[in-house]
Amino acid sequence: MKIRAKLMLSMGILIAFILFSLFAVTHIQFYIIRDLEYMREKPAFTALKENFQRHYAAGGNSWAGVRAEEMDSGSFFPEIALVSGGSLVVHKGQLPLRTLQDEGFPLFLTDAEGKIGTLFVMDAKQYKTYEFKSMWYGIFPVVVRVSLLFTFVAALVISFFLSRRFTSPIRKLLQGIDSIKKGSGGDVKLPVARKDEFGAIARALQEMNDSLASLERSRKQMLSDVAHELKTPLMIMQGELELAQEIDEPLKQEKVSSLLDEVLRLNRLVHDVLELSRMEAGRAELRREPENIGALLQGLIEKTRYIAEDKNIRVRLRTPEEDIYAPVEKHRILQALYNILINALHYTPAGGTVKIGAGTAVREGRLVVLLTVEDNGSGIASEDLPHIFNRFYRADHSRTRPSGGTGLGLAIAEQNILLHGGSIGVQSESGKGTVFTVLLPV
Known part of the structure; x- marks a missing residue:
């Protein structure tokens, strides 16, 4: 079902519910007004009831000779009907007995032996309420027909405009999705300015x-x-x-x-x-074992000693704790740390220093291994810093590819560390050096 049809159906159901509610409320309200009038004029109702009961007692427990006009001396009640033993004893007014029984206010007459009859009465205000109710019931079918006709026309007009308003952004969204499916790249027009x-x-x-x-x-x-x-x-x-x-x-x-x-x-x-x-792609698997990170770093320094000595670079390891263990796959974490250290050695000038720090720290309520690799080399320009973990990206574009490796070292290091549930960050300033920070969960 299209949106326009759904809107018309919804409005029709809403109007029908409103009409039904209006009918139910007015129907109940008539009886409330009738009972409230009894409460307001209770002395008059009580007096009429007592008059009938006295007549019954005075007539030897008989309704012989009873007249409604005599009982209602002030003509306060335009409609009165007395029913006793299932028979109509006296009737005053124009309404049929059945109508008066349904719409009038009942007064139960009793004596010492029990119930002797029932009065169905209406005072002037109750009668006017009944007349209004009858008029309302008479015009209600016409109101329903007019309302339904108005609803149909209004629903047709409103649904036309609403459906255009609703379906227009939907059509644009569908066109945008179709462009995305075709691989249009950035040339996709979507209603992004809307606030809904x-x-x-x-x-x-x-x-x-x-x-x-x-x-x-x-x-x-x-x-x-x-x-x-x-x-x-x-x-x-x-x-x-x-x-x-x-x-x-x-x-x-x-x-x-x-x-x-x-x-x-x-x-x-x-x-x-x-x-x-x-x-x-998430297809790499880890075989974690507790490894002494300090010992791994010491072995890594030995492995890269020939590069450091060739450039006369001092490599210092600082480990406040003798044993720092973390569940890692030795090959992958060594590969990550090796790539970071090699990068630092390449960018540190002859006679420079590379400092490696290892320890534990608390980050976001959990204990982690904190590793740092700091050099005093040329640093990384601010425009290059967000891209250094990208594949094949080189911050120093003057370096030749044979001397600069494959350009994948830091990208592989980052993925290996992320695979361990850790994180890697970098801080650098041109001309002052670079600091890589690695966090590994303990």
């Missing part, structure tokens, strides 16, 4: 589209970067091999070593890309 629920949905869709567009740009950029990374070593190998084929001479040992370096670099690039893809 449609605007909230549009803004959520816009954020989703922006996120998808960003992911698509990242995917294309990654394909371009991977192709570029693969192209350089492949061109070198192709050139060397074609030259050797043209001059028809075997490759010298240094050329073979150079080609092997390029093959190893290609292998490392492919391995890093696959590893990063597995972690980002």
Whole structure:
């Protein structure tokens, strides 16, 4: 069912409910007015009742000769009916007995032996209320027909405008969703300026589209970067091999070593890309074991000592606690810390210092291992800082790709740390150095 039809049906049901409620309320109100009038004029009702009871007693427990006009000397009640033993004894007024029994106020007559009859009466105000009630019941069918006709016309007009107002943003949302499905990227028109629920949905869709567009740009950029990374070593190998084929001479040992370096670099690039893809897709599994983080860092320093000594860089390890254990997969956490430390060594000038800190701290009510890697190198520019964990991103664009690795080191480090339920952050200032902070849950 379309929205326009639903609106018309809803309005019809609403009007019918209002009419039914109006009928029920007025019907009940008539009886309330009748009873309230009795309470207001109770002495007159009581006097009429007592007059009839005295006549019955005076006539030897008989209604012989009773006249309503004599009982109601002041003509206060235009309608009176006395019923005794199931028979009509006396009747005053124009209303049929059945009507008076249904609409009049009952007064029960009794003597010492019990009930002797029932009076059904209406005073002037009760009678006017009954007349109004009768008139209302008479015109109510006409009111219903007019109301239904008015409802149909009003519902048709209102639903036309409301449906246009409601369906217009829906159509725009559907068009936007269709554009998102077709992969239009950022060229999606959605009613984001609206202040209602449609605007909230549009803004959520816009954020989703922006996120998808960003992911698509990242995917294309990654394909371009991977192709570029693969192209350089492949061109070198192709050139060397074609030259050797043209001059028809075997490759010298240094050329073979150079080609092997390029093959190893290609292998490392492919391995890093696959590893990063597995972690980002959530397919990497952890085999956690309690490891002494301090001992791991000490071993890492030994492993990178040749790089530090070659650049005359001092690497210092500060561990206030002798044993700092955390449940980690040794290979992955070493890979993350190695990539961070190598990055610090690359960006620290000769004669500089790299400080590694390890300890425990409380963050957000839980105990964590706090690791820091601080260097006094060139630092990272503020415009580069938000992107350093992106794949293939290099803050120092002057560094050549052969000397700069694959550009995946920090991205892999971040994913490994996130995989452990930890976090990594960086603070840097150009010309003063950089501090990487790693938190691992204990």
